[in-house]
Amino acid sequence: MSDHPVPIGALLRAAAPDRLPEVIAEHLRRHFAAEQVEVLVADLALRQFAPLLGPPGADTDPAALRCLGSQQPATTTGPAGARLHLPLSCWGERLGVLRVDLPGRPDTEQADQLRLVADELAVALRAADRMTDRYRKAQCLQRLTMAAELQWDLLPGRSLGDERFLLAGQLEPAYEVRGDHFDWALAGDRLTLTVLNGAGEGMDAALLTATAVNAMRNARRCGADLVEQAELASDALHSRYGGGLHAATLLLEIDLVGGWVDAVDAGSPHCMIGRGGEISQVRLEQQLPLGMFGEARYEIERFRLEPGDRLLVVSDGVHAAAPGGGTTFGESALFTALRRTRLQPATEAVGTVMRGLREFHAGSEPEDDAVTVCLDWRR
Known part of the structure; x- marks a missing residue:
């Protein structure tokens, strides 16, 4: 290894946005004697990977999937050398895994430097995503519907976190979502979270949700509170759709300091709190869905989280799912699925709930798209 390698951050900033994997591979070969390098991008459903340097196709490397889930580096050694799996994450957003084969196990200093390389690559990939289609194309292992294309492009990400909290959301079916959506924004000690279920089908539902999300963002970015956000979005929808x-x-x-939650319940998403092994639904006064009537007015309700609480929000595509017209998922299986997540981080919990929903459908085609959002408040 060279004593003074060129800082990888500078190399990535100087590179074309679609050439970041090649820059990383060359850096690792030159300064760490890497024998093989692969940048694995997680697909939209976070169940498999797409390699950016190797032949196209799905990669289901079990060690890489464990690394993605745990967000911890892992090293395995054998006669041929050492294989490292390093998480590619940026502000809590899980992008994929960097897989590196070395002639031998790295020492502590080298391992720290390799983690720094992975961190720099994750930030660069996140920034480059708007400048090239390469990484988004790799994420999509099948073609998106036009509605799904719009919804995924509107999302803030799939996870967010720091020492105070971890937040994650998941949309399904990933390649055919319509009007279900989630949005979030962090400003100092305040975290805003919205979960939406736009009425209708296909592009009509996606455009409806896009209008609502952008109206709420417009209000939020001008300093409006939740009531003003809801009322502006409602007025925008009613003006457009009558x-x-x-x-x-x-x-x-x-x-994020005191745990107080301001809430405006304008429809069907359900909110639950996991506390000390118990799960309970937050009972809120349901107000009018956004856009149902002109000049609708909304009120804020409050409840409080305790340190270590888990807040879960699911759309009606989760809690009201009833394949064959039978018992709903919310009535029979949702709380069982939620209890399975007790020892999992939020980023894994959303996937567990969605797997439970798929099992509940037992092979039948879901009639609605679905959102699960999970927040762990660490304080």
Whole structure:
């Protein structure tokens, strides 16, 4: 290894946005004697990977999947050398895994430097995503519907976190979502979270949700509180659709210091709290869905989280799912699925709930798209 390698951050910033994997591979070969390098990008469903340097196709490397889930580096050694799996994460957003084969096990200093390389690559990939289609194309292992394309492009990410909290969301079916959506934004000690279920099908539902999300963002970015966000979005939808289409929405603003949550319940998403092994539903006064009537007015309710609490929000595609017209998932299997997540981080918990939902459908085609969002408040 060279004593003074060129800082990888500088190399990545100087590179074309679509050439970041090649820059990383060359850096690792030159300065760490890497024998093989692969940048694995997680697919939209976070169940498999797409290699950016190797032949195209799905990669289901079990060690890489464990690394993605645990967010911890892992090293395995054998006669041929050492294989490292390093998580590619940026502000809590899990992008994929960097896989590196070395002639031998790295020492402590080298391992630290390799983790830094992975961190720099993750930030660069996140920044480059808007400048090239290469990474988004790799994420999509099948073609998206136009509605799904719009919804995924509108998302803030799939996870977010720091020492105070970990937040994650998942949309399914990943390649055919319509009007279900989630949004979030962090500003100091305030975290805003919204979960939406736009009425209708296909592009009609996606465009409805896009209008609502952007109206709430517009209000939020001008300093508006939850009531003003809900009312502006409702007015925008009613002006466009005349009450014919609406968006059931739950708006939350979490105080990351005191745990107080301001809430506007404008429709069907359900909110639950996991505390000490028990799960209970937060009972809120359900107000009118956004856009149902002109000049609708909304009120804020409050509840409080305790340190270590888990907050879960699911759309009606989760809690009201009833394949064959039978018992709903919310009535029979949702709380069982949630209990399975007790020892998992939020980023894994959303996948566990969605797997439970798929099992509940038992092979039948879901009639609705679905959102699960999970927040762990660490304080």
